Amino acid sequence: MTSITMIEAAAARLKGHARVTPLLSSPFLDEIAGRRLFVKAECLQHTGSFKFRGGWSAVSALTEDARKRGVIAYSSGNHAQGVAAAAKAHGATAVIVMPADAPQLKIQNTRDLGAEVVLYDRAGRESREAVGARYAEKGGLTLIKPYDEPQVIAGQGTCGLEIAEQAAAEGITRAEVLVNCGGGGLSSGIALALEARAPDLRVRPVEPEGFDDVTRSLAAGEIRQNPSQSGSICDAILTPQPGEITFPILSRLCGAGLVITEEEAMRAMALAFLRLKIVLEPGGAASLAAALFHPDKIDGEAVIAVATGGNVDAALFQEALARYA
Amino acid sequence: MTSITMIEAAAARLKGHARVTPLLSSPFLDEIAGRRLFVKAECLQHTGSFKFRGGWSAVSALTEDARKRGVIAYSSGNHAQGVAAAAKAHGATAVIVMPADAPQLKIQNTRDLGAEVVLYDRAGRESREAVGARYAEKGGLTLIKPYDEPQVIAGQGTCGLEIAEQAAAEGITRAEVLVNCGGGGLSSGIALALEARAPDLRVRPVEPEGFDDVTRSLAAGEIRQNPSQSGSICDAILTPQPGEITFPILSRLCGAGLVITEEEAMRAMALAFLRLKIVLEPGGAASLAAALFHPDKIDGEAVIAVATGGNVDAALFQEALARYA
Known part of the structure; x- marks a missing residue:
């Protein structure tokens, strides 16, 4: 079972190998979101994602x-x-x-x-x-399982340690932390790190419409499955259901899930291009989309969106720009 | 006259306001460049450029x-x-x-x-x-002049302080530092910072073909002008000639200039999209283009390219991806 001690040990093993990714922001995005919006740019991690x-x-x-x-x-x-x-x-x-x-x-x-x-x-x-x-x-x-594996969760949790520290440096001690969620490895890792280091930062999982197994599972209090396993441009965060290990952690520590549309993900990609100069894939932009386009479902004066990855084919990225930039 | 003391004072005033931008890398880019290649991602600075x-x-x-x-x-x-x-x-x-x-x-x-x-x-x-x-x-x-102004040069020099520190953390003490160069404010600021903090890191100004006033001025030992003042997609680094204040600094501290083509800048933009997940404008990608496509004109086992800005219109970015990604 992943603990803060395991996360700290993982951080020590990752030191000098994983990148400390920046927390970005733009007054233009703050205005759309209606609050201070920070983007944890995990697309800048080695291999283009938090993984x-x-x-x-x-x-x-x-x-x-x-x-x-x-x-x-x-x-x-x-x-x-x-x-x-x-x-x-x-x-x-x-x-x-x-x-x-x-x-x-x-x-x-x-x-x-x-x-x-x-x-x-x-x-x-x-x-x-x-x-x-x-x-x-x-x-x-x-x-090495993608999420139902304690050492993997511990590794993803190192992102939460950085968020706690970077948010404090920005004067943010209370905020929701939106995390793109497939099987829940990153969400649960960050939630465990924040529980120990910044208990007033709370994870909210974000999923695409039609693949909201985590959102429905959290609402039901037990694991629910997605009816389908492919067919979304948010390929990075499509999983059949929350993990057996991750779900209890999500249940205990996270707020309700948020659901966005594919179009919102594409619009968020275009805005990240324009305002942050980063490249996001659709599944990596879902959290930003939730912050920008569903502000009424979010609490607080500041919000942190974890932009989880940027491994998008050029054609799809061009389409996002052609439509929404 | 800008000194390391002025640069340090500027760094103190910028602390908590300017972003410490990351030094990125990718094994795929190292392979093309034929050496370790680091990209100082100033496109992630507030307002999308080092300015x-x-x-x-x-x-x-x-x-x-x-x-x-x-x-x-x-x-x-x-x-x-x-x-x-x-x-x-x-x-x-x-x-x-x-x-x-x-x-x-x-x-x-x-x-x-x-x-x-x-x-x-x-x-x-x-x-x-x-x-x-x-x-x-x-x-x-x-x-507030764009480059021939001591406090502006001092501000740009803070980027050099970061490069010195980040390069040391990567174990790089000797390398060429490629800097996109218009009037020379950033190149001279970085050169002054490196002179004091990392004397074996040497600035090489980079310019687009047809607008290589700094390269020709350095070669001639006196200021030369560009024949034309517009007509390049590298709009960010088009200036009539090196500055009166910057040129003596460049002359004293920089290596020879490097010249790239517009096509090379566009190809570098596409590779930065694919491999680093950052958005560069053509003038911001010139240094990366020099590192990738002119390796024989560069010395050493590692090279640092300062990616100076990312304020590119979506249509031009799409064109770069459509052609080269």
Whole structure:
């Protein structure tokens, strides 16, 4: 079970390897949001998303022996790149199971980072969990799950340690922290870090319309599933349901979920381009979209949106600019 | 005359107001550059460019009386926004003289930051210096020149202090520091800061083809002019000639200039999008283009490119992605 001690230990292992990402802001965005808005730019993390933190945390926690046998991960793309980069830096081989419809950029980057990529069909009979388990068994590889894994949650939690410190430097001690949420690894890691370091900063998970399993699960008090598992441009945060490990943490520590539309995510991407000079993917812009376009569902004079990733294909980014910039 | 003491004093005035921008990198870019490549992401500075540093430094150094009378600046856009934002924060009015062909985004932002914008024709009879002087005299406004002004150079120099510190943290003590160069305010400020703090980091000014006044002036040992004053997409770094104050500093401290093409700047923008998740304007990407596409003209095992700004119109950015991403 991930604790603040584990998160601090992960932060020590990540020091000098993960980037301390900046907390950005713009008066133009404050005006739209109707309050002070800060954006934690995790798109500037190595491999273009926060997933590098969890990947590094998990790989660096392995025994020497396990590292030598190598690791395996399943991922729609960002966890894939995070694990691949971390494995490479530790001299471990990595096999990554990815959906065939993941953005080309993510598949190619994962290969270029030295991992062996195995594609599977999201709509097919075999789940990615099953494909992953089969490979892991065969080669003695250690499976690094994308979110239901204590060392991964601890790694993502290091982002929360930075948020606590950076918010304090801005004079923010009470605010909601909007976090794009798939399986809940980042949301639960940040929530645990904030519980210990900045208890008046509260996580609110953000999801795209039609894939709001966490929001519905939090409302119901028990795990709910998404009816469908693909078909959103917010590919980074599509998961069937909250994790078994993450959900109890989310339940205990997070506020209600927020739901945004794909169009709002695209508009947020265009505004992040214009006002912050950062590149966000749709799933990475959901939290910013919630802050900008759903201000009435948010409490407080300041809000922090964690912009979780920027691995977007150029064509989709051009479309966001053509429509909304 | 700007000294390291003035730069340190400017850093103290900027503390908590200007952003410490991150030093980014990507193994994919290292491979193209053939060495370790670090990008100082000044596009993430307030107002989208390093010019906020010089604007804040100059406005914060004014007497109370002068602040009350207000300030005036001439600028193709980034200095305009930097001065406008700094003036607003200090409660001073700002008049900004801008070329009519500056990017719409820069003109609009300057207005939105509360400044009065006066447009002039770059090809017209009256120089921007003359327009600026006329306004300054009329209203008792203090003219804040874009580069030939010691407090502006001191402000830009704070970027050099950060580079010295961040390079040391990366283990880099000897490298060339590529800086996009218009009138030379940033190049000379960084050069002065590095002279005092990291003498084995050496500035190399970077300019677009056809507007290489600094490169030719450095080679000749005396000031040379550009034949033309407009007509490049690198609008941020087009100036008629090096400054009277900046040129002696550049001469004493910088290595030879580097010249890149517009196409190379556009390709660098696309690679910064793909690999660093930052938005650069063409003039802000020239240094990165030099590092990526002219490695044979650069010395050493590591290179630092200062990515000076990201205020690019969406249409031009889309074009860069469509062609090169």
